[in-house]
Structure formats: structure tokens, C-alpha cells
Amino acid sequence: MLVRVIKFFLKFFAGCLLCGLVIGIAGYAYYSKDLPDVATLKDVQLQTPLQVLSKDGELIAIFGERRRTPLKYDEIPKTVINAVIATEDSRFYEHFGIDPIGIVRAMYIGLKQKGFSQGGSTITQQVAKNFFLTSEKSISRKVKEMILAIRMEKELSKDDIMALYLNMINFGSRAYGVAAASYTFFGKTPDQLTLDEAALLAGLPNAPSAYNPISHPNKALTRRNWVLGRMLDQSYITQAEYDEAIKKPLNVSYHSPQIAFSAPYIAEMARQFMFEKFGEKAYTDGYKVYTTISKQDQIAATESIQKSIIDYDKRHGYRGANKILWKENETAWDDSKILETLNKYTCYSGICPAVVLKSTDKQASIVLTDNSHVEILFDGMKWARPFINDNKQGAYPHKVSDVLKAGQLIWVRKVNDLWELSQLPTVNAALVSLDSENGAIKAIVGGFDFNLSKFNRATQALRQLGSNIKPFIYTATLEHGLTMATLLNDAPIVRTTGSTTWKPKNSPPQYAGPLRLRIGLGMSKNVMMVRALRAVGIDYAATYLERFGFPKENISHNESLALGSASFTPLQVARAYSVIVNGGYLITPYLIEKIEYTSDKSIIYQHQPVIACHNCQDDLIITNSTPQTNNDVENATNESGSEEPEQANLRADDNIIIPDIEINHENNNKPITPIYAPHTLSSDIAFIMKDGLRSTVFGGSDWQGTAWRVKALGRRDVGGKTGTTNASKDVWFSGFGANIVTTVWMGFDDHRRELGKTFRAEGGANTANPIWVDYMKEALKDVPVVTDVQPENVISVTIDQKTGLLPQSGANTMTEYFIKGTEPTRYATKEVGTETTDSDGNISELF
Secondary structure, eight states: OHHHHHHHHHHHHHHHHHHHHHHHHHHHHHHHTTOOOGGGGGGOOOOBOEEEEOTTSOEEEEESSSBOOOOOGGGSOHHHHHHHHHHHOTTTTTSSSSOHHHHHHHHHHHHHHTSOOOOOOOHHHHHHHHHHSOOOOSHHHHHHHHHHHHHHHHHSOHHHHHHHHHHHOEEETTEESHHHHHHHHHSSOGGGOOHHHHHHHHTSTTSTTTTOTTTOHHHHHHHHHHHHHHHHHTTSSOHHHHHHHHTSOOOOOOOOOOOOSOOHHHHHHHHHHHHHHHGGGGGTBOEEEEESOOHHHHHHHHHHHHHHHHHHHHHTOBOOOSEESSOTTSOOOOHHHHHHHHTTOOOBTTBEEEEEEEEOSSEEEEEETTSOEEEEEGGGTTTOOBEEETTEEOOOOSSGGGTOOTTEEEEEEEETTEEEEEOOOSOEEEEEEEETTTOBEEEEEOSSOTTTOOOOHHHHOOEEOGGGGHHHHHHHHHHTTOOTTOEEEESOOOEEETTEEEOOOOSSOOOOEEEEHHHHHHTTOHHHHHHHHHHHOHHHHHHHGGGGTOOGGGOOOSGGGGGTOSEEOHHHHHHHHHHHHTTSBOOOOBOEEEEEETTTOOEEEEOOOEEOOSSSOTTOOOOTTOOOTTOGGGGOBOTTSOBOOOOEEEOTTTOOEEEOOOOOOSSTTSOOOOEEOOBOSOHHHHHHHHHHHHHHHHOOSSOOOTTGGGGGGOOSSEEEEEEEOGGGSEEEEEEEETTEEEEEEEEOSSTTOOOOBSSSBOOIIIIIHHHHHHHHHHHTTTOOOOOOOOOTTEEEEEEETTTSSBOOTTOOEEEEEEETTOSOOSBEEEEETTEEEETTOOEEEOO
């Protein structure tokens, strides 16, 4: 009987085993048929955010939902690995991808609770689930997970699986991977973690939100101590190490990414660039974008723009409190209500909200968003005469209570450790700085504060140029036969067309009669510019402007062109000045230097700039078919002089090169054949006009140029041009030092508003030029002085300062540059009004 029972049970168990085997094989065949290939994990690209950096590797911005810095296995500390194994999978190095004991335990708990709350997953299974499956809690998903885990153990080493896990897993607070978690919670790299810190991190993946040490410190501490206990039980640490670690406090705080310096307009341009090329993958595939800017230049640009805007705003008066929370005869708000209101506001470039609690004649007590109480003395608000309009301000205050009252919500900023009254500016400004030889952008500031306005005025704002256009039209006159010594009449002009009268005026409205063209440029004489335009013809000058990269659709064909009625962006203007500075070559601005993968540091794109070539294209002058905005590179030539295919297109709105990127992990170190910029302006004319732009700085023996403030740089290789439009709605300064070309603009976004006046009218010389000087002091700090090489076809001739002709003995003389064949050959002996008589008695009327 007993033997019969034993046989029955043996047959039963054999049948169950056979059925289980059949079911297992069938289940494996069914669930595995559509599973992905685990071999792809060998080359997996972890979701890693986009990083934007300066050319010297300083972090500017990070874009992406997940913070992650992938590490190799040997870069992960053993303490962290041991803590994770003790916590998540104690038999990790023994099992084959699944842990039968863990599965039985999970099934038992699941049956007991009538639901699967625990998965019994190994680390290998968790990697499989996170890379290939959903988080759905079901038997089918679990079976697929187990199949994938077994396959993974065959394809990958244990170290590879552990590295994938520790780089992939969520630790909370948007930190994915142990490197990101180490910095997020401790501000450290993984190799700097202590035992207690490693244990804390190891306990987080199980429930990142519930155990988050910042939001739930008590739960996190309990979890950390449990992990330390597991490490002790499994002999990863000694009793002494356990006793020391468990006594330590959490000591955590949130660490945001280590941004080296703020350059939000640059960061946004780079982000747009990457999104256009890679779509949403730009934020997840681990790209590092190296820009052309440097930390030193960008900080100098930002500070010069912000300082000038604040100075302008203070000059034009105080516009009053942002809001009145309670009046003097009303009950003051309590602290909680004040803070609740303050927390609705944010700081902008150091200008922060505050509420006045008390005001006396000598000081005001204020509270800030962090509930700190500080004082503002009268020196911090004595500037605050009332704003009436852009051209008028009230009287200066005599005491603090003239300006501030209790209950006012105001703006303040800290200067030299003291708080002063401030306000959010309504005026704006932009700066663009380029390398004139290759178009690399050295700095861009698109406005006062990106968080106040994301509109990039440097690349998107079309503004009238005013006198900033004069060098380009004067260059056209040099091409047409005039010289820097040509006399033009500085006298009023009246043009009547039907019932319309046009009377262009100098600013200030002073006239000196016949003057040399160099003086007209240096002193920015408007009526001379109109006469110069008439000398060459409007259509000729308008077409000529295209040589500098100005879009033809923005160029007006009327006499107001001479006074800068055409509208361009600051970037377009800086690019145009580069043509004069580099000897006549139309370079193309670019921002992205290279792109690399974070994971293997392979360079997938290296920008190839279009460069000025001073010795290989002198015979190639593009005149009547000047490259347009979207086709500049088509006309570039390579080293042998043959045409190159189009390399890239430009943005229609900002002229920045957008390359057609092809991801390439090979041959990135091959030498690059240079691409040369089209030569659109004679090097002879460029040399003379560049020298003319120096005259606006250094003037003459008896006259001062409008850009005399540039002398503060203390070097001779500088020059530039001021620009002010009618009613001072736009003010400009564009200029160069060595090979750096920088354009500055200031104005209101509302084109109808004037910059106005205070003690003086706002203008290019006194409003925009100081910004340029402040920036260039830093940009040129370590740049050697450059001496231009005089072209062979340019000669120096001594002329009479008054007439521009050859001098008689005793005349005041100077040296002037001429292209051979245009130099004066006559001696002036007599002047009568606007007529000149030469030594042969011939009379000429000045134009």
C-alpha cells in the first residue's frame, strides 16, 4: 500500500513537473517572441540632459527633465556598490538574473495580501524593466522581465549591469544616476561620499519620493540606518564603522547644477539651435554644446549693459512704488501676509522686491522675501527725483520720507554691502561682439534680464541705425571716386517736394561750411552725409550696402538713407563693421563651436568658420552680385580658389549660421580645408575707411570726434562710430579694437518712445558709447595692439588741412591716405565761400 502511494505521488510530481516544463516552454515562447534584443544595452544611450558651455568649458546652462552624469563602473566607489547590493539584491553576484528565493517570497506576500505589492526583483530585473518595459504590476510584465534578465546575464557582465543600474536609477529630486544624486544632495562627486552618505543614496531608489531626504528627513534617516544595518549583517562594514556612521546627521541640502556664469540669451540661442537639429532628443541624448563665448567677455558684456540701463533709469527719475499694500492711516499688515505677497515676486538681476515697514527722514526699514529686515539710508535714494516723462524730471528729494512710505511694495538692490532704492527698468539695450576674422561670437546680451523679457534684441530687434550707417555710405563714395580729403559743404539743406519740405539738420545744429570728408565722418555731420549720398546716387549707395551683408529688403531707397532710416539688428550691424575691420571680407557670425556626446566624449560636429583671407583673394571682389543673407557661404572659395558647395544656411532673423549636422564618430581629427569669406570690398578702401573710423576717436588738430570717450582704452588700434536717430529713439555705438568688433544699441521696445533727456539729450556718444568702452576694457585686456599693414595701392600724401589739396608753404598740413590715382595734384591758392580756385584760376563749386 505504501509503495503504491509513493508511486502515485512520484507520478503526480513527475506529471506536474512535466506540465510545468511544457507550460514554461510555451510561456517562454509566447512572451519572448516580441521582446527587444538585450545586446542593445551594450551601446545604450542613457537619457542625459543637454549642457551648454563656453569655449573654455564653463557650464552656462542645462536643459532636460533628468539630471544625469553617466559614469563607468570603475568610477563608481565600492562603498556605493556594496550599499546598493546589501539593500537591493544581496545575491547579485550569485544568481543568473533572477533570484528564486526572492520570487518565492514575493509570491507568498502577494497571495497573502491578495495582490502583488513586492516584485522580488533583482538588480538585473530592474534594469530590464527600466530600459525595456513599463511599471505595470502584472504577471505578464513580470515574466517578460525575468526572461530579459536571464538574457542580459548572458550578454553582459555583472559589472556592466551594475553600472547601468547606478547610472539609470531615479534617486529623486530629478537626479538620475549616482553621480547626479551625489551632487544634488551633497554637492559632491561619488568618490567624495562618506559611508553614511553612500548608505543614504542606496536607500532612495526603492521609493525616491517617500525617502527624499530634503522633504522627508526623518524617513530618510530611518531608511539610511536600515541600509547601514544590512551592510553590517552582510559584512560589508565593521561594527566600528557602523557605530560611527549611524551617529551622523543627514547633512543634506539641494544643490542645483553648477552654473559657472549666467548667459541666458546665449543658452537660449544654443537650445534653439539644438532643438532645430535634434528635436526632443536634444534634451535627452547627452549632448554638450560648446559655444564661442568666454566667461570673461560675457560677464563684462552683461555687467556693462545692466549698469548702463540702471544708470539711465536713475537719471530719468523714480516712477514710484510698485504697489501700495496699506496706507499710513491704515493698520499695517502682519509678517505672514507681507511674506505671502513678497513671494509672488522674484528678483531680476539683483533687483528684488521689498516692503517698507517704517520711514523716517534719515532711513527706511524694509523687509525682504527671506524675511530679513534691513535699512535704506538717504544716500541709497537721493537719486529718486520724480519721473514726469522721458524728457522731464521733478526736484531731488531732501529726506527719505519724501520718497518712501510704510506699506509700499518697492524694488531694492544691494550695492557695496548697502541697500538702495531701485526699480525695474523699462528701457533696454543689446550688445554683440564678434571676431572680425572668422565671425565667432565673443559675447551677446539681448536685454536687461532674460526672465523679464526673452526677446533677444541683439539678434531679433530691427532698429533704425541713425549715423551708425555713415561709414558704409562713405565707403560707397570712396568707391565712386571721392577721397577722405574731398570737400563737402556743411551747410543747411532744404528740399521741397510738392507740399512736403525736408530739412535734415546736424546734431547739434551747427554748420561750418566746406569740410573734408574725414571731418564729416569724425564729427558726424548729417548734411555732409546727404550731399555724399547725392554725389553717388541713392540706388548705387543702397545696392552698395548689400556688400556688408545688410538684407536688401531692409534698405530704403531715398535720401533719408543717409541719416540711417534703414533698420537692422545689432548682429547685422556688427557683421557689417567687420567687413571694414578685416579688410573687406564678409564673414558669417556663428555661435556653436562644437558638439560632443557626454558618454564617450566623441565630437559629432566641429564648426568650420568662413574666414577672412588677406593674401589669397585680393583679385576676387564681389560687387554687383553680393551674397545675400541665406547664401553667403555659396560664394566662399577654398584654398585652391575653386567654388565650395553651400556649407550652411543662415537664420533669416539673426544671420547666425545653422549647420546641417551629420552625426559622425569617425574621422573627426582630419585636417579641415579652409573656407574663405567672399571679398566684397576692396582692401584699399577698407583700410582707408578703418582709418577714418579712428578719426572719430582721436579727431584732428582743431576738432574733436564724436567717439572721443574711446581714448580711455589707452590704445591706438581702436575706432568706431556713434549713431542717434530722430528724437533719440535709438542710440548706437559700433567700433573695433584689434580684431574685436562690438555693436551696442539702446532704446525702448516701444518704437514710439524717446530716450529723451535729463541734463543732456541721450545720444550715441554719451549713452551707447560708454557701454562699449566698459565692455572693451575687459575684452581687450590681454589682446595685443594691432598695427594695420598699409596696402601697396594705398599711398600717404601731405595735404592742406583746409582744402584737402596739395599745400602751399606755410599752410597747416596733415597726412592723408589715398588710393593711387586719386591723390590731389593741384595746389589750392584761394577760397571764396563754397567755391575754390586753383593755381590755374579754375573755379569749382563744392557739392
